[in-house]
Amino acid sequence: MARTLISPSILSADFSKLGDEVRSIDAAGADWIHIDVMDGHFVPNITIGPGVVKALRPHSAKPFDVHLMISPIDNFIDAFADAGADIITVHPEAGPHLHRTIQRIKALGKKAGVSLNPATPAKMLDYVLEEIDLVLVMTVNPGFGGQKFIASQLRKIESIANQVAKKDLVVDIEVDGGIDAATAPQAIEAGATVLVAGTAAFRGGPENYAANIAALRGGA
Numbered sequence: 001m002a003r004t005l006i007s008p009s010i011l012s013a014d015f016s017k018l019g020d021e022v023r024s025i026d027a028a029g030a031d032w033i034h035i036d037v038m039d040g041h042f043v044p045n046i047t048i049g050p051g052v053v054k055a056l057r058p059h060s061a062k063p064f065d066v067h068l069m070i071s072p073i074d075n076f077i078d079a080f081a082d083a084g085a086d087i088i089t090v091h092p093e094a095g096p097h098l099h100r101t102i103q104r105i106k107a108l109g110k111k112a113g114v115s116l117n118p119a120t121p122a123k124m125l126d127y128v129l130e131e132i133d134l135v136l137v138m139t140v141n142p143g144f145g146g147q148k149f150i151a152s153q154l155r156k157i158e159s160i161a162n163q164v165a166k167k168d169l170v171v172d173i174e175v176d177g178g179i180d181a182a183t184a185p186q187a188i189e190a191g192a193t194v195l196v197a198g199t200a201a202f203r204g205g206p207e208n209y210a211a212n213i214a215a216l217r218g219g220a
């Protein structure tokens with residue numbers, strides 16, 4: 001069985017020294033760096049833009065896993081690709097033409113992801129699953145770190161994992177929100193291949209990051 005990837009969300013990092021935080025979490029064993037982009041419109045919080053992504057790029061060679069929680073979406077895809085995103089994930093509700101948005105991400109040479117909010121059904125993927133590299137299942141309502149894991153989403157993860165297997169596709173299933181040492185095994189059991197963790201990854205400062213990541217991997 002393939003190793004589960006860990007993508008720490010820098011939403012929980014110390015924003016006053018983000019470059020150092022990215023270097024520390026990379027050195028601690030992060031597989032990807034998860035970057036949450038929020039606009040205060042699609043979600044009730046504002047975080048960072050392409051300028052910050054560009055400034056962070058020299059601090060890690062690991063894939064930048066950029067989750068766009070912004071609407072409208074299409075006018076910002078190129079900017080995040082230029083800034084150094086490797087994976088660009090969008091929500092179906094963020095623009096009128098999901099298929100077109102995915103095609104644009106891929107035309108820019110980036111991996112394309114689609115994220116589903118807790119109330120968004122897996123059915124939204126019916127006509128795009130073959131086109132994408134990743135599905136991001138939100139196990140909290142997006143906008144903030146430190147929320148409680150919504151267990152009903154495990155069924156959704158299972159259903160997407162079954163679809164991916166049935167169609168013999170190579171699509172990562174990433175899970176995000178309330179992931180810690182207790183919920184990570186449930187998500188993996190349901191079929192998640194990538195875990196996003198903010199609070200649980202950045203807890204306690206840099207000297208704890210390697211242990212935090214190891215705990216998410218099940219202590220391995």
Ligand SMILES: O=C(CO)[C@@H](O)[C@H](O)COP(=O)(O)O
Binds near residue numbers: 009141
């Ligand atoms: O996108 C989001 C929230 O919208 C997440 O990436 C959070 O940053 C995860 O934080 P924790 O739930 O792990 O604290």
